[in-house]
Amino acid sequence: MCLRAAPCGVPPQLSAHQRPCTAPGHRAFPFAPPPGDPMPRLFKNLTRNLSVLALAAALTVPAVAADVELLPAGLLTPTTTEQTKPNQFKKAGPWRIGVSFGGVGNTWIVQMIQEMKAAAAQRKEITEFIFVEANWQAAKQVADVEDLLTKKVDAIIIGPISAAIGAPLAEKASKTGIPVVVFGAFGKAMQSTVEIGAGGEVFGRQGGEYLRKELKGKGNVWAFRGVAGVDEETLRYNGFRKALAGSDIKITQEVFGDWGYAKGKQLCENLVLSGQPVDGIWFSGAEMTRACLDVFKESGKPLVPMTGEGNNGFLRAWKSTGVKSIAPQFTPGLGAAVVRASVALLEGKPMYRAYFSSPPAIGQAELDKFFRPDLSDAYWLPSTLPEATLKETFRR
Known part of the structure; x- marks a missing residue:
């Protein structure tokens, strides 16, 4: 047996001691056929055919929920193995997406809305994006959702004031056959297609x-x-x-x-x-x-x-x-995540039924890593907005 360890141009899965020798006069068939042997053409054809088959197989592999990235790694995790069915809500564009949120009142919500709208603007299929907020009034949120359904939205995002208020609204929206993405972690308390929560x-x-x-x-x-x-x-x-x-x-x-x-x-x-x-x-x-x-x-x-x-x-x-403190992270990027989930459902992609964002809290040792001295006090992190947008919007 030849024990040469030099690469011999054979499949990489073979270990060094398995590789055939290609020393002069040594026939390493079937990997190195002699001149004139028809095998090279056969192997070329075989390789080409296998490549075509591999590509066809790759194209027919069904999509899975893990293929959809709603937020960067580490910020959002599925909390269930249950998924929506492929093509369950697939619909050709253009799309009209509606959002009913419980209320506005601080800069976090303002930025979250901005991240929602930025995510929607990235998709040309979304020709109308309707955002309404209820000023933390139950009757107003009920009216808002009913109005959005009357407008025949193709998908609806509901950020309910509470589960008690949101549950009948989500159920009513689900009965129309459109995907319902709920902003919050309510579990079985609300009938949603997908829910995306954090904080709590x-x-x-x-x-x-x-x-x-x-x-x-x-x-x-x-x-x-x-x-x-x-x-x-x-x-x-x-x-x-x-x-x-x-x-x-x-x-x-x-x-x-x-x-x-x-x-x-x-x-x-x-x-x-x-x-x-x-x-x-x-x-x-x-x-x-x-x-x-x-x-x-x-x-x-x-x-x-x-x-x-x-x-x-x-x-x-x-x-x-120098106060002693800790800072839990509640990313306004959740606004982008619920929009991306709505888009994925309308594209027919399967989605996990529930996701939750719970990154580690920022401690004293991480303060300098997260603090942006060049940005204003109104900036919340982490964000999905492009760096240029952050500098323009939150310039100090």
């Missing part, structure tokens, strides 16, 4: 666990909640409370700041002026954190650990004040 109890738990560790399991904390009656707000607060269960940490004050800076600042001023002791503060949104940091600074009150969020304004305040 995971968001609240990340902040709660941080305070529990930082305060060594004891002390008094204040809780700044979001908009009362909104499911996302309730879920975040529940996650926070569960993280404190079994500890000696007491929630001594609980207020609703509506996820906004102005109301958050007013409430924080009232609490600081009351003189009530506090060892840490949990926030359901970073605009309220920024407001409270300003109050503490203006009043000269020593800082206590405060939870934040992936907002550039908060990250700037975190860096400048």
